[in-house]
Amino acid sequence: MRGHLVRNRSLFDVPKDLTYFVHGEDHLVINPAVGARCVLTPAEFRVLEALATGAPLEAAQETEKALAKFILSWIVYYNGHRPTITANESPLNMAYYAITDGCNLRCPYCYASSEKCLPNELTTAESLDLVTQIAEFGAKTIVFTGGEPMLRKDLFEIVAHARAQGLLANVITNATMIRTPQIARRFAELFNSVTVSVDGSTAETHDKTRGKGTFAKTHKALRMLNDAGVTPRINHIVTSDSIGELEKFAEFIQGLDVHSVRLMNHNEIGRGASDNYDFGWNDHLRVQQLVWTSPIAGTLRPDGPRPVSPCSVSGNCGMGGNEIYINSLGDIYPCKLVTGKAEHAGNIRTQPLADIFASPVLAAMRRSTVFGGEFHEDCAKCYIKSNCGGGCRATHMSLSGDLRRNDRHFCRILRHGVVTQLWQESGVSRAEIAADDEAMTVPRMVGGGAVHEAYDQWKTYVPKPPPVIRTGALIPIMPVPRRSGSVPAHQ
Ligand SMILES: C[S@@+](CC[C@H](N)C(=O)[O-])C[C@H]1O[C@@H](n2cnc3c(N)ncnc32)[C@H](O)[C@@H]1O
Numbered sequence: 139m140r141g142h143l144v145r146n147r148s149l150f151d152v153p154k155d156l157t158y159f160v161h162g163e164d165h166l167v168i169n170p171a172v173g174a175r176c177v178l179t180p181a182e183f184r185v186l187e188a189l190a191t192g193a194p195l196e197a198a199q200e201t202e203k204a205l206a207k208f209i210l211s212w213i214v215y216y217n218g219h220r221p222t223i224t225a226n227e228s229p230l231n232m233a234y235y236a237i238t239d240g241c242n243l244r245c246p247y248c249y250a251s252s253e254k255c256l257p258n259e260l261t262t263a264e265s266l267d268l269v270t271q272i273a274e275f276g277a278k279t280i281v282f283t284g285g286e287p288m289l290r291k292d293l294f295e296i297v298a299h300a301r302a303q304g305l306l307a308n309v310i311t312n313a314t315m316i317r318t319p320q321i322a323r324r325f326a327e328l329f330n331s332v333t334v335s336v337d338g339s340t341a342e343t344h345d346k347t348r349g350k351g352t353f354a355k356t357h358k359a360l361r362m363l364n365d366a367g368v369t370p371r372i373n374h375i376v377t378s379d380s381i382g383e384l385e386k387f388a389e390f391i392q393g394l395d396v397h398s399v400r401l402m403n404h405n406e407i408g409r410g411a412s413d414n415y416d417f418g419w420n421d422h423l424r425v426q427q428l429v430w431t432s433p434i435a436g437t438l439r440p441d442g443p444r445p446v447s448p449c450s451v452s453g454n455c456g457m458g459g460n461e462i463y464i465n466s467l468g469d470i471y472p473c474k475l476v477t478g479k480a481e482h483a484g485n486i487r488t489q490p491l492a493d494i495f496a497s498p499v500l501a502a503m504r505r506s507t508v509f510g511g512e513f514h515e516d517c518a519k520c521y522i523k524s525n526c527g528g529g530c531r532a533t534h535m536s537l538s539g540d541l542r543r544n545d546r547h548f549c550r551i552l553r554h555g556v557v558t559q560l561w562q563e564s565g566v567s568r569a570e571i572a573a574d575d576e577a578m579t580v581p582r583m584v585g586g587g588a589v590h591e592a593y594d595q596w597k598t599y600v601p602k603p604p605p606v607i608r609t610g611a612l613i614p615i616m617p618v619p620r621r622s623g624s625v626p627a628h629q
Pocket residue numbers: 241247248249250283284285286287310311312313333334335373375402403404405406407410
């Protein structure tokens with residue numbers, strides 16, 4: 139019916155924090171509360187402004203169409219209808235198991251501060267039992283990490299057990315110990331996904347952090363994995379030092395058969411808190427520019443949250459719910475990067491996994507979301523919260539000194555990363571974003587056009603001096619007694 143919506147404007151409810159971004163003639167409008175968004179033409183945007191400010195609305199077909207578009211894309215509410223956000227407590231999906239803390243390398247940034255195998259690591263029998271519990275508890279995936287998982291002589295036995303229990307088995311490895319085609323073939327048979335860490339495209343750059351002779355070993359292993367039919371994922375740590383080599387690195391990777399390359403921003407955790415490397419705002423911008431403009435580097439996947447579909451929201455990063463971490467001694471934490479005493483949820487030697495998962499430490503974390511909860515209070519007023527989900531809490535903690543507090547410089551990176559992805563999603567090319575990213579990521583309030591108050595928070599934010607978080611030092615290394623009947627240690 140002509141004029142139906144205009145006549146009923148009193149039934150419209152415009153969210154107070156409705157936010158928009160401008161690129162050329164396009165207005166990307168976001169409803170932060172529910173992550174809804176749509177791109178409006180200048181004429182449509184004028185209708186939205188009028189609706190928000192109470193200015194008169196012209197009774198025209200175009201106005202009706204615009205109003206209907208706002209309702210259908212949930213950037214405004216009509217007649218009392220609002221989407222309800224149900225924050226279901228996430229069941230366990232992925233268990234990271236550091237099968238040993240020992241490592242044959244000594245990377246200067248290692249968040250796990252790995253060196254020697256710890257005394258009293260879980261035995262073969264205890265590891266098998268852990269895997270059974272993870273499977274019975276309903277998790278889908280187990281990720282073998284460390285330390286260097288290949289140091290465990292019983293690794294393949296435990297992985298085979300995980301597969302027999304119906305779990306997907308992934309591994310993260312420096313690959314230096316994949317020395318023969320037979321071992322590579324075993325990887326192909328056993329693992330659903332193999333991630334290899336590669337820090338550079340030449341011995342000069344890779345060996346600088348991973349150690350002398352490691353590039354040759356890892357490169358050879360990658361070729362053997364390819365020959366065995368494995369298409370590995372690559373983890374590539376980006377530091378302010380290594381960004382200049384990213385394009386060369388991407389070129390090197392093209393000579394291999396890889397699934398994807400994840401750019402992991404250098405985290406100030408474990409040894410990474412006191413090494414000589416760094417990753418900040420300017421590094422983030424350099425990585426983005428490269429990925430947007432270089433046809434080769436465009437295949438790399440920068441770190442950070444990916445926007446979720448317009449009908450869903452991202453409440454949190456999943457720590458303590460979707461994923462948990464078990465260290466080599468059987469201690470359980472919400473995440474491999476969050477291993478302080480306060481986050482210790484229990485030990486598998488003394489409690490069943492189901493009980494530990496129910497512990498208040500983990501429950502509080504998985505219940506906390508950007509829509510409410512003790513770990514996300516700083517996210518309440520953020521314009522991209524529904525798509526960011528609060529970012530990596532461990533990175534926040536390493537910079538702010540508190541798992542519950544956000545580091546506003548990190549938020550600046552997260553916001554820029556998410557908003558530019560939303561523009562891409564709307565059809566704007568990477569080249570256009572590279573030329574205009576600064577202007578097109580400034581958030582403005584639909585009611586009045588003022589810059590969103592959260593945008594400049596980083597300017598006045600004073601981070602606490604970051605504490606040196608030595609992960610290994612915080613793990614209770616006091617041996618936990620084995621349950622009777624357990625078999626001798628694996629080593
Ligand atoms: C702790 S390692 C364990 C597995 C194996 N030793 C390896 O290096 O692949 C797991 C992953 O974390 C990455 N990593 C280690 N320290 C990091 C840090 N401070 N910041 C970001 N990523 C880090 C490594 O490069 C590796 O890809």
